[in-house]
Amino acid sequence: MKQNLFLKGLLVLVLSLSLKATFSQTVVNAPNVEDVWGGRINAIAGYSKSSDSVGIYIATESANSLFFTSIYNPAGSGFTFRRFRVLPSANSDANLGSGISLMDVHKESGMLFFVNNGLYSTSPTATSLTLIDNGNISNLKIRDSILIYVKGVQMHWGKINSAGTYTADAASPISIGSVPSGNLTIAINPKNYLVYLAFGGTSPSVIKTTSVFYSLGSGTTFSSLPSGTIPASTSYTGFGISPSGRLFQGGQLTSGFNSYKAFRYSDDGLTWTNVSTLVTGVTGTTMGFSGTETSYRVHFAKCYSTDQGNNWVEYGNSSYQTHPNDGAVLADPNDSFTVYMTTDQGIGYSVNGGSVMLEMDRGVEAVQVNDISMTSDKKTAWIASKAGVRKVSNYTTTKDWSRAKFPNGDGSPYYAAEMKTGDTNTVYVGNLRVYKTTDGGTNWTQKFSAENAPYSWPQTAIRIEAIEVCQWNTNIVMAGYYFQDSTKGGLFYSLDGGDTWQQQYLYASTGYNDVDIYDIIFNIEGTDTIAYVGVEYDLSYPTGRSVYKLVKSGSSWTVSQDMNGPTTSTGSLIVATIRDLYRSSTGDTIYACGTDAGVNHPIAYYKPITATGKWTPLPTSGFPMTTGEQGYAITQGVDTIYVAVENDVYYLPSPSSTWGLGYSYPVGTQINFLYYDELLVGTASGLYGHHTFEQQSSNLALTVYFQGLYTGVRTMTPAPHNSNAALSSSVADTIIVELHSATAPYAYVTSDTALLSTAGLANLSFASSTSGTSYYLVVKHRNSIETWSASPVSMNSSATYDFSTAATKAYGNNLKLMGSGIYAIYSGDINQDGTIDFSDYPSLDLGNINGSTGYRATDLNGDGTVDFSDYPLIDLNSANGVSVQQPN
Numbered sequence: 099m100k101q102n103l104f105l106k107g108l109l110v111l112v113l114s115l116s117l118k119a120t121f122s123q124t125v126v127n128a129p130n131v132e133d134v135w136g137g138r139i140n141a142i143a144g145y146s147k148s149s150d151s152v153g154i155y156i157a158t159e160s161a162n163s164l165f166f167t168s169i170y171n172p173a174g175s176g177f178t179f180r181r182f183r184v185l186p187s188a189n190s191d192a193n194l195g196s197g198i199s200l201m202d203v204h205k206e207s208g209m210l211f212f213v214n215n216g217l218y219s220t221s222p223t224a225t226s227l228t229l230i231d232n233g234n235i236s237n238l239k240i241r242d243s244i245l246i247y248v249k250g251v252q253m254h255w256g257k258i259n260s261a262g263t264y265t266a267d268a269a270s271p272i273s274i275g276s277v278p279s280g281n282l283t284i285a286i287n288p289k290n291y292l293v294y295l296a297f298g299g300t301s302p303s304v305i306k307t308t309s310v311f312y313s314l315g316s317g318t319t320f321s322s323l324p325s326g327t328i329p330a331s332t333s334y335t336g337f338g339i340s341p342s343g344r345l346f347q348g349g350q351l352t353s354g355f356n357s358y359k360a361f362r363y364s365d366d367g368l369t370w371t372n373v374s375t376l377v378t379g380v381t382g383t384t385m386g387f388s389g390t391e392t393s394y395r396v397h398f399a400k401c402y403s404t405d406q407g408n409n410w411v412e413y414g415n416s417s418y419q420t421h422p423n424d425g426a427v428l429a430d431p432n433d434s435f436t437v438y439m440t441t442d443q444g445i446g447y448s449v450n451g452g453s454v455m456l457e458m459d460r461g462v463e464a465v466q467v468n469d470i471s472m473t474s475d476k477k478t479a480w481i482a483s484k485a486g487v488r489k490v491s492n493y494t495t496t497k498d499w500s501r502a503k504f505p506n507g508d509g510s511p512y513y514a515a516e517m518k519t520g521d522t523n524t525v526y527v528g529n530l531r532v533y534k535t536t537d538g539g540t541n542w543t544q545k546f547s548a549e550n551a552p553y554s555w556p557q558t559a560i561r562i563e564a565i566e567v568c569q570w571n572t573n574i575v576m577a578g579y580y581f582q583d584s585t586k587g588g589l590f591y592s593l594d595g596g597d598t599w600q601q602q603y604l605y606a607s608t609g610y611n612d613v614d615i616y617d618i619i620f621n622i623e624g625t626d627t628i629a630y631v632g633v634e635y636d637l638s639y640p641t642g643r644s645v646y647k648l649v650k651s652g653s654s655w656t657v658s659q660d661m662n663g664p665t666t667s668t669g670s671l672i673v674a675t676i677r678d679l680y681r682s683s684t685g686d687t688i689y690a691c692g693t694d695a696g697v698n699h700p701i702a703y704y705k706p707i708t709a710t711g712k713w714t715p716l717p718t719s720g721f722p723m724t725t726g727e728q729g730y731a732i733t734q735g736v737d738t739i740y741v742a743v744e745n746d747v748y749y750l751p752s753p754s755s756t757w758g759l760g761y762s763y764p765v766g767t768q769i770n771f772l773y774y775d776e777l778l779v780g781t782a783s784g785l786y787g788h789h790t791f792e793q794q795s796s797n798l799a800l801t802v803y804f805q806g807l808y809t810g811v812r813t814m815t816p817a818p819h820n821s822n823a824a825l826s827s828s829v830a831d832t833i834i835v836e837l838h839s840a841t842a843p844y845a846y847v848t849s850d851t852a853l854l855s856t857a858g859l860a861n862l863s864f865a866s867s868t869s870g871t872s873y874y875l876v877v878k879h880r881n882s883i884e885t886w887s888a889s890p891v892s893m894n895s896s897a898t899y900d901f902s903t904a905a906t907k908a909y910g911n912n913l914k915l916m917g918s919g920i921y922a923i924y925s926g927d928i929n930q931d932g933t934i935d936f937s938d939y940p941s942l943d944l945g946n947i948n949g950s951t952g953y954r955a956t957d958l959n960g961d962g963t964v965d966f967s968d969y970p971l972i973d974l975n976s977a978n979g980v981s982v983q984q985p986n
Contacts, residue, residue, distance in 0.1 A: 134499050136444030136457075136485045137464030140199040141384075142428040144438070145208060152432055153222075155210050156182070156445055157198035159484075160464030161767055164188035164198065164210070166222040167461070171433055177449050182461035185210075187220045187227050193765055199383070202240040205431075209262030211238060217247055219262060230264050236277075239284035239293075244311055246284055246293060251277050253295070255314050269316040278303050281335055281383060286311050289343030295320070296337035301328065302347055304337070304367070326370030332360045338385030341394050346407055348398040350381040359399065363407045375410040377401040379424045386429035386437060388451075395451055397437050399424040402452040413439055413446075416453035420446065420502065423509045442509035443485050443502040457501070468770050469564075471517045471525070475846060478522040482512035487527050489539060494834060494849075495880055495930045496955050505533035505542035514565040518572045526596065528562030532577050534596050545596040548579055548588075553601075553610045559583050566618040568627060574650075576629060578615025586640060588612035589631060593653060602648065602655055604631065606640035613642030617679045621688065623707055626650065630660065630688060632676030635695040644674050645690060645713075660713070661703075667714040674701050678731045678771070691732035691741050700729035700743045717750065720757035733772040736848070736865035742769035747779065796869040796893045798862045800835065801900040802854070804882050805914045806925030806958040806971050807831065812902075814856045815960040817953060830856045830960070831880070837864060837873035840890035844874060844985055858902060868893045874909075874985070875899055881955040883924040883975075884932060884982045885912055910983025924980045925958050926972040932982040934975040942968060 138159040147153050150172035156165050165182040188194050194214050201212035211219045216232040231249060238247035245264055246255045252271035258264050280299030287294060291310035297303050303325060309318040323345075334349035345364045351357040359381070361373040382399030389395055396403045400422035401410045413422035425440030435451045444459035465483045472479035472493070479490045486502030486509075504510065510529045518524035523538040531547035548555045559582050568574035573595045579587030588611065589602045606612040614634040621628045627650040633642040647660035661672035676692040688705040690713070700723065702716040722743050731742040737752040740760070745767040747760045763769065763779075772779055807814035807830050814830040836849040850862040872890035886909035891899050902920050905911040913921035926934040928941050945956035945964030958968040 134465045134467070134481070134483075134488060134490075135459040135462050136441075136502060137462060138466060138484055139423075139425055139440040139445050139462075139464075140197070141201050141212075142426045142438050142440070142445065143201045143203045143210065144428050144431060145203040145205040146431040147208070149432065152430060153203070153208055154179075154428070154438065155201065155203060156462070157201060157212065158462065158464035159196040159466060161190035161196070161763060162188070162463055163192065163194040163196065163214075164212070164220070165462055165464075166210075167458075171430070171436060171449070173433075177436070177447070179458055179460075182459075183222065184463070185220060185222055185224070187224045190763070192227070195765065196767075199426075200235070200237050202238055202245075204240050204243065204245070204258045204262055206243060206260050207258065207262030209258065211240065211245060211264075213238060213247075217249075219264065221262065236282040237284050239286060241286045241311055246286075246311065246314075248274065248282060248284065248295065251275065253293075255311075267314065269314070272314075272316065272318055274305065274320055283337035283383070285337060285339045287339050287343055288341055294337075294339065294345070296347065298333070298335045298337070298347075298349065300331075300333050300352065301325070302334040302349075304345065306367070323364075323367045324369075326362070326364070327372065328362075329360060329372050329374075333381070334360075334362070335381045335383050336385050336398055338387060338396075338398075340387045340396060340406065341389060341391045342406070344406065346385055346396060346398075348382065348385060350379075359401060359410060361398075361407055361410070373408060373410075375401070377410050377412050382424050382427065384426050384428070386427045388429035388434040388437065390434075395429070395434070395437075397427040397429055397439070397452070399427070400439065402437070404451065411452075413448065413452045414455040420455075420457055421504065421507075421509055422446065422455060442504055466511075468511075468513045469515050470771065470773065471515050472773075473517065473522060478517075480515045480517055480525050480527070482515035482527055484511040487512050487515060487525075487539070492930055495878065500539070503539045503542075505535070505544075506531070513561050513563055514577075516565045516567050516575075518567055519569045520572075526565045526567065526575060526577075528565045528577060530557055530560050530562065532562065532565065532575075532596065532599075546577065546590065546592070546599045548590070548610075555579070555581075555585075555587075555610075559585065560587060563616050564618045566620060566629075568620045568629075570620070570622055570627065574620075574627070576618050576631075578618055578631065580614045580616065580634070581611075584638075586611045586636070586642065587614045589615055589618075591655070602657070604633065604640075604646045604657055605642065612640050616675070616677045616692075619679045619681045619688070621681055621685050621707070623685075629655070630679055632679045632690060632692065635673060635675040644672050644692075645676050645679070665712055667710065667712045672701075672703065672713060675728075677729065680732050680734060682734055687734075689732045689734060689739070691729040693728040697725060699723045699725050700727055700741070702729060702732060702739075702741050717755040717757065719755055720759075721748065722746065730769045731772040736867070740772050742772055742779070745769065747772070796864040796866060797895055797897065798835070798864070798875075798891075798893065799896070799898045800852075800860045800862060800875075800877075801858050801898075801902050802833070802860070802877055803858045803902055803916065803920065803922035804830070804879060804925055805916065805922045805975075806881065806968075807960045808916050808920075808922050810917070812858060812920060814854075814858060816856050817960060828855055828857075830854045830858075833860060834878040835860075835862050836876040836878065837868060837893070838876055838886075840872045840874060842985070847873060864893060870894065876984075877901070877923060879923065880930075881925055881928050881958055883912070883927045883934060883980055884930075884984075885909075885923045886982075886984045908983070909985065912980075912983040924975050926975045926980070928955050928958075928972075934972060934980045936976065938972055938976070942972065 141157040144154045152169045162184040164185040167182045169179040171177045198214050213235045217230040217235045218227045236248040243258045254271040256266040278297040280297040283296045285294045293307040304323040305320040331352045333352045334347045336348035347362045359375045359377040362370045364370045386397035401412050403410045421442045423440040428438045430436035436449050438447050446455045448455045467483045469482040486504050489500045491498045512529050514528040516526050524536045532545045533542045534545045535542045563580045564578040566576045575592045577590050581587045590599050592599045617632040629648040631646045636642045644661035648655040673695045674692050676690050680689040686708045691702045694701045703713045705713045727744050739750040741748050745763040748757045749760045750757050817831045833854045837847045839845045852860040852862045854860045872892045875887040877885045901907045905913045916922050928938040942956045950964040956964045958971045
């Protein structure tokens with residue numbers, strides 16, 4: 099399921115407190131990228147900055163298209179790198195998309211040149227791009243200060259000066275004749291300095307210039323190299339030239355899902371030696387070389403050779419931190435034993451030639467997120483992404499994202515994730531198989547795969563689009579398959595927690611192919627357990643139609659098509675593909691969005707379960723009814739409905755009947771899901787959080803102080819700085835205030851995040867539905883003890899509460915007297931486990947040893963430095979056994 103629980107995106111709100119309290123219109127702010135590091139890397143390029151430092155650029159499948167980092171790697175002193183930073187000229191606002199894969203660097207200026215519907219240049223500090231040439235550029239190469247690129251059937255060249263400015267040569271371009279099919283690679287031979295153009299495919303070819311690269315002119319022509327014997331069923335995609343002048347081509351056998359790598363090389367350009375390997379996977383496009391003319395390594399895809407191309411082994415053959423991925427490689431321009439490669443998680447490196455590889459993803463915010471599942475308290479979540487499965491802990495306080503986990507032990511992408519209700523350690527994830535963990539991801543078990551008999555569906559054509567666990571009976575699990583070709587998938591279910599599975603037909607009655615599934619949700623209607631299934635609309639047999647409703651009856655299900663005439667408000671069949679379903683928190687309304695299959699435009703519907711029970715169109719005023727566009731995701735906020743159409747997020751605030759455009763992602767961005775409470779958007783290019791302002795009529799003026807920040811006379815020290823916002827000197831920190839039910843079990847209802855002034859004042863706003871009802875107030879802060887109000891507080895348009903006037907203002911008198919009759923919340927719960935004790939010391943000790951500075955949870959007194967001055971607070975409160983006090 100793409101949506102099942104509200105998700106709180108904790109984005110620091112840099113707003114005046116008075117504005118926040120009076121806002122009455124829905125607004126969707128620009129997104130912040132979640133700190134989920136890694137993602138799919140399309141290209142790697144680097145240059146030597148000095149004898150012991152290197153600059154590295156990477157291109158990602160992300161709205162943040164290009165990143166840069168500096169690496170310090172002096173001989174014998176260790177490898178260190180700075181956090182990757184997105185280039186200002188190539189961030190999500192630049193709309194460059196996620197397809198940049200061709201680039202090179204000019205060493206003298208550090209300028210990056212890349213192809214993206216034209217040839218451009220930029221740098222780590224540039225705020226805009228420089229267009230070099232537009233049109234279809236096939237590839238580029240920079241050697242010394244000469245830039246060479248191919249456009250159509252012509253080769254262009256020119257010089258780059260020390261400032262990174264390119265000037266075309268007067269004789270450029272020249273014709274290269276007919277261009278063979280297959281991807282193009284440009285290389286310069288270090289022995290004869292000629293330019294080589296290599297074309298890949300099953301019939302690879304290579305041509306070379308008659309002039310050296312620094313003397314190209316109008317008289318330069320090309321000659322073809324003999325192809326030699328080309329092994330059958332082999333396709334070549336990569337080309338490079340070693341320090342000795344040996345020509346290499348790399349590729350793979352074209353038969354088989356996980357076929358072997360294949361290579362060929364030539365020393366004279368006349369005869370070729372073919373090399374087979376036992377390295378499996380797919381293929382790459384770049385080659386790297388390190389070493390000298392007589393002793394060098396060759397790098398390609400996820401493997402390398404230490405004997406000039408005769409034998410090949412996979413990266414990490416001695417030690418893995420993660421797994422290599424068949425993508426871009428780069429040999430370090432300074433150190434012959436350092437190499438950079440793409441990994442299952444993102445980008446990796448090795449400092450011993452490839453046998454031991456490590457991750458270096460810090461700052462690479464480019465994970466392609468497909469699905470998310472989160473607990474109702476919003477502390478724990480799991481995501482499924484193209485770069486593995488990840489878990490986040492303490493989301494509402496100090497978010498801690500795990501490294502990528504790969505249940506299959508390889509780089510497989512994952513499309514669906516679902517937690518068992520009430521158990522954050524039991525999780526189901528899906529790619530083409532269903533995997534389950536019961537120990538928080540340490541161990542995984544494959545529970546089901548339709549690639550096995552009797553279904554025998556092909557591995558390359560299927561994926562699990564949705565996994566759903568029934569909230570009311572967690573033994574019930576459903577998985578929906580989607581075929582990526584004209585064949586169709588189907589729905590499968592388990593009644594014993596994933597141990598055994600059966601197929602549930604929605605339309606077909608025989609065979610194994612039924613309909614393609616997009617989403618699944620469960621609901622309780624009366625006493626019935628109901629499953630709604632969104633499918634692709636396709637009238638070819640077996641016929642998939644919009645939404646199916648399944649009613650559980652014993653160990654089986656009764657199936658009906660749920661968007662036919664009797665179940666719609668118009669009395670007509672809804673002809674649509676339904677990509678996303680959403681169940682309201684109370685279960686009284688089901689929402690659906692997708693694409694009308696008749697006129698091919700986006701649609702959005704709702705089904706009021708306790709009213710008419712019929713699918714009803716949402717208002718169309720302002721909604722993009724553009725032919726050719728598709729609806730991808732839908733969710734409900736406090737007073738607003740959000741829908742993703744192509745790369746845009748639209749919103750419908752209550753009681754308005756007109757949609758507004760909330761935010762536009764870069765053109766081509768695939769939005770996979772929307773979650774509300776704030777609005778979180780999972781896309782094929784990353785995980786993004788938007789702060790949204792919705793209609794609010796329940797406001798709270800709060801007064802509260804924190805022991806560690808309190809300096810006396812109703813004043814707290816300001817936060818030293820915050821990486822997510824530029825906090826002013828009048829702001830002490832950010833806080834979260836939750837509203838909990840006044841009656842047992844005192845369940846969480848909603849929350850808001852606000853800036854707390856140094857005077858201890860914060861203004862918070864909650865949904866209009868909370869007005870007129872009393873709730874316990876629960877204050878949360880990044881390193882303080884969770885504190886409840888002494889009794890429920892009635893919410894209205896101007897509610898107030900002051901924790902500072904007496905110990906009795908907190909439940910259990912859980913406040914610290916600071917002097918002059920002022921009380922504050924206890925500080926020191928660094929790990930946010932509800933108790934200040936020995937378990938809070940390790941992170942404080944580490945911060946003290948490392949001399950950590952800045953905005954950190956371990957900086958208890960807020961002076962900007964983690965040191966011995968922070969210990970007295972935790973020592974005293976730990977000795978006194980300070981812990982959360984709340985109603986039982």
